[in-house]
Structures are given as structure tokens and as C-alpha cells.
Amino acid sequence: MDLNAIETVMRPRVRAEIGPFAEGDGWLAGGTWLFSEPQPRLRRLIDLSTLGWAPLHADAAGLSISATCTVAALDAFEPPPAWVAGPLIGLCCRAFLASFKIWNVATVGGNLCMALPAGPMISLCAALDGVCVIWTPDGGERRLSIFDFVVGPQRNALRPGELLRAIELPLAALTRRTSFRRASLSPLGRSGVLLIGALAAGGGFILTVTASTRRPVRLDFVHPPDGQELADRLAAEIPASLYYDDIHGRSDWRRHMTFEFAEEIRGEFGGGRP
Structure with missing residues (x-):
């Protein structure tokens, strides 16, 4: 769907270029929901894809999933053999009611922020002790458990101007x-x-x-x-x-x-x- 109220699309390359978040602004990641229905209140979109966040990062602490990581990229990830909970990733990706076309644009962060009860990325993060890393407008960040982040249907704990940056899954949960x-x-x-x-x-x-x-x-x-x-x-x-x-x-x-x-x-x- 065309969003004919949009006046500007901003494409920041680093966090400092995002600038103040104002009334009428909206974050653009995959856009699968954003472009699915009219958004009359929005005047400017801030495109997160140009920030160049690595989709996934695995290390000794666990797995960090960028908010802009697509479902397709997450499903293609091959966890280490020691991560016995690894099969959950594919199972939850396949719990989407979506075609392969959606998989290639829909993002993990978008699924969490929509906060729908059926959101399978919510299920994955809940099962694996997911912690949401949130960028605050003052340049800082805060962390919330997924159980505190998802408040109810289409209600999350983001405050005005805040941005979901990543979701961290700890090693202890991945080895269960x-x-x-x-x-x-x-x-x-x-x-x-x-x-x-x-x-x-x-x-x-x-x-x-x-x-x-x-x-x-x-x-x-x-x-x-x-x-x-x-x-x-x-x-x-x-x-x-x-x-x-x-x-x-x-x-x-x-x-x-x-x-x-x-x-x-x-x-x-x-x-x-x-």
C-alpha cells in the first residue's frame, strides 16, 4: 500500500544521524505491517536498514539478533552443536503465517514490536530468556526482559523516541x-x-x-x-x-x-x- 502522507524518508548511516524523534515519525525496518494499511499520522519514515547492523552475532555469551535481522536470515542460521535448543529457531520461524516473500523482508524486531499474541519471535525469545536492547533518545540504552517488553496485544514497552536495537539470547538458555x-x-x-x-x-x-x-x-x-x-x-x-x-x-x-x-x-x- 502506498503511504501518501509521507513527506520524507530519512536514511541514517550511524546513530548520530537519526536526530530527535518527532511527532509523525515512524521507524521503517521490514515494513510488512507498516505498508499493509493506511498510516495517516506518519509524515517521516526513518529507514533502519541503512544503519548496516549485522543480522546475527554468536559468541561465548550466546546469540545477539539485530532488530533488523530478517526471518529468512535467522532461519538460515546454523547454531553450534552444543546449543541443543538450536532447533527452536527454525521451529519458531516456521510458525509464521507468511510466504517466503514476507520471510525475506519481515524482521525479528518488527515481530516483537507488533506484540501480537501469535508473534513467533516473541515465543522464541520468551523460551530462551531473551533480553531486548533498547536505544533511548538521549543516546543511551536500557534492557528489558521480553516478558516486560511485550505488554499486551499490539502494546510494547517502548517509550516515545525509543528504538529496539537487538535481542540477546544467553548461552545458558541456548544449551537447554x-x-x-x-x-x-x-x-x-x-x-x-x-x-x-x-x-x-x-x-x-x-x-x-x-x-x-x-x-x-x-x-x-x-x-x-x-x-x-x-x-x-x-x-x-x-x-x-x-x-x-x-x-x-x-x-x-x-x-x-x-x-x-x-x-x-x-x-x-x-x-x-x-
């Missing part, structure tokens, strides 16, 4: 054994439920719930729970009002599938008694 469950109402439909379980160092059990809830939810256990303990925690920490309800799935179906998948993951990890 994981389990993935996803459901949608049609074979190629948008995720209605997406759960990821993980075994932490020391025997702890971690369960992240996304897509079925309005924001990502994490449950931590000091050991793999039995069936009743798991069900009790799900009921206590995800009230009925937190389950999402739209054309891609009713809230009662999402709740039911969340409990079903949680129990499957618990069983896969050899949890206690049913």
Missing part, C-alpha cells in the same frame, strides 16, 4: 533441552497456542506460554512437576481474562489446548506422577 508444541485452527493458520518447555541447569523446569495468552507467560519450577502441580500453577497464573479470543481461536479452546500441551511437555520430560 527443549520441547515445542503449537496448534492453529487450520494447517497453515496463525498460531492459536504455542508452548515451549525447557529443562534448566540443576533440574528445574521452565514452561513458556504464548499465542494462547494476551502476553507471554513463564512458569518456573524447581523440579519437573507432577500433573496436579502443573495444572494448579497454570490455573493460578493464567486467569481466564488473560487468554486471547479472536477469529483464530476462542479463549476456552486456547485454555484447553494450553493445559493439554503443558501436560504433554511435562510427560516428555519425565515429570512426576500424572
Whole structure:
């Protein structure tokens, strides 16, 4: 879609060239949502692609994903063999309701900033202890857990003029054994439920719930729970009002599938008694 209200497109090469963020400004990365509907309030786009951020950087600390990294680039990444959680990357990339054309322009940062319950990059970052690196207008930066960054459907924690720079996934999370469950109402439909379980160092059990809830939810256990303990925690920490309800799935179906998948993951990890 043409954005006929845009008067200027700015293409900074370094951070200093971005300048003050003003009313009517908008960040442009992949643009897959930006150009999908009218944006009458916008007058200037700031193109982040010209900043030349490296899409991915892997080192002894873990994996840093640039906000402008495309889904295609992330899916093509080959993690080291020691990163046993590495397959989650491809699984979450393939949870997109998108064609290969979208994959080549849609960005990881854009998916996080949209903060849709079904955002699979949110699911990936939630499961792997993702930390959002945010550039502030004063030239500094701050860091937020993905659980603090995604506030609700299409609501994130960015303040006026702030920019998501990168997402950092720590090595400890990348070396965990994981389990993935996803459901949608049609074979190629948008995720209605997406759960990821993980075994932490020391025997702890971690369960992240996304897509079925309005924001990502994490449950931590000091050991793999039995069936009743798991069900009790799900009921206590995800009230009925937190389950999402739209054309891609009713809230009662999402709740039911969340409990079903949680129990499957618990069983896969050899949890206690049913």
C-alpha cells in the first residue's frame, strides 16, 4: 500500500544521524505491517536498514539478533552443536503465517514490536530468556526482559523516541533441552497456542506460554512437576481474562489446548506422577 502522507524518508548511516524523534515519525525496518494499511499520522519514515547492523552475532555469551535481522536470515542460521535448543529457531520461524516473500523482508524486531499474541519471535525469545536492547533518545540504552517488553496485544514497552536495537539470547538458555508444541485452527493458520518447555541447569523446569495468552507467560519450577502441580500453577497464573479470543481461536479452546500441551511437555520430560 502506498503511504501518501509521507513527506520524507530519512536514511541514517550511524546513530548520530537519526536526530530527535518527532511527532509523525515512524521507524521503517521490514515494513510488512507498516505498508499493509493506511498510516495517516506518519509524515517521516526513518529507514533502519541503512544503519548496516549485522543480522546475527554468536559468541561465548550466546546469540545477539539485530532488530533488523530478517526471518529468512535467522532461519538460515546454523547454531553450534552444543546449543541443543538450536532447533527452536527454525521451529519458531516456521510458525509464521507468511510466504517466503514476507520471510525475506519481515524482521525479528518488527515481530516483537507488533506484540501480537501469535508473534513467533516473541515465543522464541520468551523460551530462551531473551533480553531486548533498547536505544533511548538521549543516546543511551536500557534492557528489558521480553516478558516486560511485550505488554499486551499490539502494546510494547517502548517509550516515545525509543528504538529496539537487538535481542540477546544467553548461552545458558541456548544449551537447554527443549520441547515445542503449537496448534492453529487450520494447517497453515496463525498460531492459536504455542508452548515451549525447557529443562534448566540443576533440574528445574521452565514452561513458556504464548499465542494462547494476551502476553507471554513463564512458569518456573524447581523440579519437573507432577500433573496436579502443573495444572494448579497454570490455573493460578493464567486467569481466564488473560487468554486471547479472536477469529483464530476462542479463549476456552486456547485454555484447553494450553493445559493439554503443558501436560504433554511435562510427560516428555519425565515429570512426576500424572
